[in-house]
Structures are given as structure tokens and as C-alpha cells.
Amino acid sequence: MKSLEELCLACGLCCDGTLFDNVRLGPGDDARQLKARGLPVEVSRAKTPVTYFRQPCSALCADRTCRVYAERPAQCRSFECKVFKDAAAGRVEFTAALRLVQKTRREAGRLRGLLRDLGDTDEHRSLGERFRRTQTRLESGGADQTAAAAFAELGQAMHRFNLLAHEKFHTRADVQ
Numbered sequence: 001m002k003s004l005e006e007l008c009l010a011c012g013l014c015c016d017g018t019l020f021d022n023v024r025l026g027p028g029d030d031a032r033q034l035k036a037r038g039l040p041v042e043v044s045r046a047k048t049p050v051t052y053f054r055q056p057c058s059a060l061c062a063d064r065t066c067r068v069y070a071e072r073p074a075q076c077r078s079f080e081c082k083v084f085k086d087a088a089a090g091r092v093e094f095t096a097a098l099r100l101v102q103k104t105r106r107e108a109g110r111l112r113g114l115l116r117d118l119g120d121t122d123e124h125r126s127l128g129e130r131f132r133r134t135q136t137r138l139e140s141g142g143a144d145q146t147a148a149a150a151f152a153e154l155g156q157a158m159h160r161f162n163l164l165a166h167e168k169f170h171t172r173a174d175v176q
Contacts (some may be wrong), residue, residue, distance in 0.1 A: 007087055011105070012060060013102075013104060018127050020055050022055055025075075026074040029119060030074040035130060038059055040054065055126045107161055107164070111158060112127065112130075114150065114152065118151060120152065135151070
């Protein structure tokens with residue numbers, strides 16, 4: 001069987017802003033150290049403040065390795081997507097898992113292209129955040145008929161993508 005690490009390095013969806021909008025830091029995470037390593041750590045202004053950094057992760061390299069891997073936050077250390085878990089358990093063959101990752105990356109790229117076409121070129125924001133910002137902008141009266149049709153296409157594609165992501169990549173704590 002090929003290395004599961006190879007599967008992660010082919011994917012990166014948990015770090016590139018495709019699956020998640022941010023990473024929450026836990027009590028054992030050193031926010032100062034992560035900030036010193038270049039991660040834009042923020043603290044929310046909520047009644048109970050949350051320390052986090054936005055996705056896509058600035059520590060994600062072009063080859064999908066992590067430049068803070070040894071010091072990565074607990075959320076990053078503990079997350080294993082469903083595709084990874086299924087491949088590790090032998091429920092899915094490595095080549096099938098790799099094909100699913102490639103298909104999902106292509107679809108995420110298509111969504112990013114649709115967002116660019118609709119005027120959102122901020123690649124430093126997560127896919128979900130970009131979609132919500134575009135939706136807010138267009139629903140507040142900033143859409144002509146062509147943009148409205150393009151957004152309808154984007155909305156349907158985003159819905160299909162979210163179903164795929166939740167079925168194949170997200171995990172629940174009670175699921176092994």
C-alpha cells in the first residue's frame with residue numbers, strides 16, 4: 001500500500017481553505033510561537049474569546065507540506081479526514097482515495113474560478129468565506145442578470161460540493 005502521507009500531500013484540503021474557514025487554538029497551543037512563525041493568530045471579541053487563525057493556512061507550502069508541522073496546533077494534529085481514515089482502515093483502496101482527492105480538488109478549483117468570475121479574487125480567504133461574501137454582495141442588489149445567473153450556478157455547485165465534503169472528508173468525534 002502506498003503511504004498515507006502521500007495521500008495527505010496530494011490533498012491539503014484541510015489546510016487550503018477548502019474544508020475549513022479557520023483553525024481554533026486550544027489551551028496547549030502556543031499562540032505566540034505560532035504568530036512568531038508567521039501565522040496570523042487572532043483573538044475574537046466574543047464574550048468568551050477564541051484564539052484562531054484563518055484558512056487558507058499561511059504555513060501551507062506550494063508542495064502541500066506544512067512549515068510549522070512540528071509545532072502545529074492540536075486541531076491540526078488531531079484531524080484526520082474520512083478519506084484518510086477509510087484508506088488507513090482498508091475500507092477504500094489508496095488509488096480510489098487519491099482519485100477522490102483529485103476530483104475534489106478540481107471541483108474546489110472550479111468553485112474558485114466561479115468566485116473570481118463574480119469579482120471575488122481574494123485567494124487569501126477560505127472558500128466558504130468567499131462564497132458568503134459574494135452572496136452578501138450580490139443579494140444586496142449588486143447583481144445584474146448575468147451575475148445573478150452565474151451566482152445561481154455557483155450556489156448549486158457550492159451546495160453539491162458541501163454535500164461531497166461532508167460525506168467524504170468531514171468526520172464526527174463519535175465515528176471511527
